[in-house]
Amino acid sequence: MPELPEVEVTRLGFADRIAGARIEAVRVGKPLRWALAVEPSELVGRTVLEVRRRGKYLLIDLDRGLLLMHLGMSGSLRFGAELPAAGVHDHFDLVTARGTLRLNDPRRFGAVVYAEDEASPLAVKLLGKLGVEPLGEGFDAAAFHAELRRRKAPIKQVLLAGDIVVGVGNIYASEALFLAGIRPTVSASRLSRPRASRLHAAVKEVLARAVARGGSTLRDFSDSEGRSGYFQLEANVYDRAGEPCRVCLTPIRWMKQGQRSTYFCPTCQKY
Numbered sequence: 001m002p003e004l005p006e007v008e009v010t011r012l013g014f015a016d017r018i019a020g021a022r023i024e025a026v027r028v029g030k031p032l033r034w035a036l037a038v039e040p041s042e043l044v045g046r047t048v049l050e051v052r053r054r055g056k057y058l059l060i061d062l063d064r065g066l067l068l069m070h071l072g073m074s075g076s077l078r079f080g081a082e083l084p085a086a087g088v089h090d091h092f093d094l095v096t097a098r099g100t101l102r103l104n105d106p107r108r109f110g111a112v113v114y115a116e117d118e119a120s121p122l123a124v125k126l127l128g129k130l131g132v133e134p135l136g137e138g139f140d141a142a143a144f145h146a147e148l149r150r151r152k153a154p155i156k157q158v159l160l161a162g163d164i165v166v167g168v169g170n171i172y173a174s175e176a177l178f179l180a181g182i183r184p185t186v187s188a189s190r191l192s193r194p195r196a197s198r199l200h201a202a203v204k205e206v207l208a209r210a211v212a213r214g215g216s217t218l219r220d221f222s223d224s225e226g227r228s229g230y231f232q233l234e235a236n237v238y239d240r241a242g243e244p245c246r247v248c249l250t251p252i253r254w255m256k257q258g259q260r261s262t263y264f265c266p267t268c269q270k271y
């Protein structure tokens with residue numbers, strides 16, 4: 001599943017090139033998770049202003065209204081002047097004067113939704129409950145600790161929930177907890193200020209590094225140039241059950257937490 005770093009890498013891959021482009025046509029394929037909520041022809045003639053990101057949503061600002069895109073479980077975007085004819089899994093084309101932005105999504109959990117503005121009910125429904133951006137200035141260590149103190153659930157689950165801080169998906173939660181030396185099962189409310197502070201720094205570091213390296217390697221994901229990233233190749237714990245910890249050589253452990261795989265080092269992450 002594309003996670004925040006992949007979505008950010010995707011954004012960086014086409015945002016500059018599409019900004020300022022006039023929309024010439026919109027092609028819609030099979031139904032996605034949510035309907036477009038506008039007649040495709042109504043978008044023709046509008047201009048793309050910029051592409052932002054909020055959590056795992058891409059916000060494509062037009063001179064009137066905006067498109068909210070989500071890559072779901074298996075979505076990927078390409079942008080190019082000469083894309084081949086749309087294939088069976090290509091479900092949305094935004095054809096502009098500078099090239100076509102194409103959503104390929106075999107499992108169709110992704111979506112492209114039109115909203116008049118970010119205050120419209122539809123946009124609020126999709127974006128309203130998202131926590132702060134981990135790579136933005138709003139992600140503050142003291143506020144993070146204060147929020148954690150109110151949650152009794154295991155820290156990894158709290159990170160995954162996304163309502164305190166967005167975008168810390170399964171891979172990144174495991175990696176950040178390893179860097180911070182925190183056991184994934186410990187109650188969020190029990191983390192001391194220094195430990196919460198270490199986790200805050202680790203979350204930022206793990207995500208920033210993944211963005212810098214072009215997103216993680218995920219079978220279903222390719223960025224807007226069709227390349228894959230390689231963050232996962234150097235994961236410390238994720239998908240390394242039984243392999244030696246890179247710090248202390250203890251075999252990495254695997255467990256199931258709320259239907260998701262969790263990996264940790266029992267020595268480096270004692271409690």
Ligand SMILES: [Zn+2]
Pocket residue numbers: 245246247248249250265266267268269
């Ligand atoms: Zn270790």
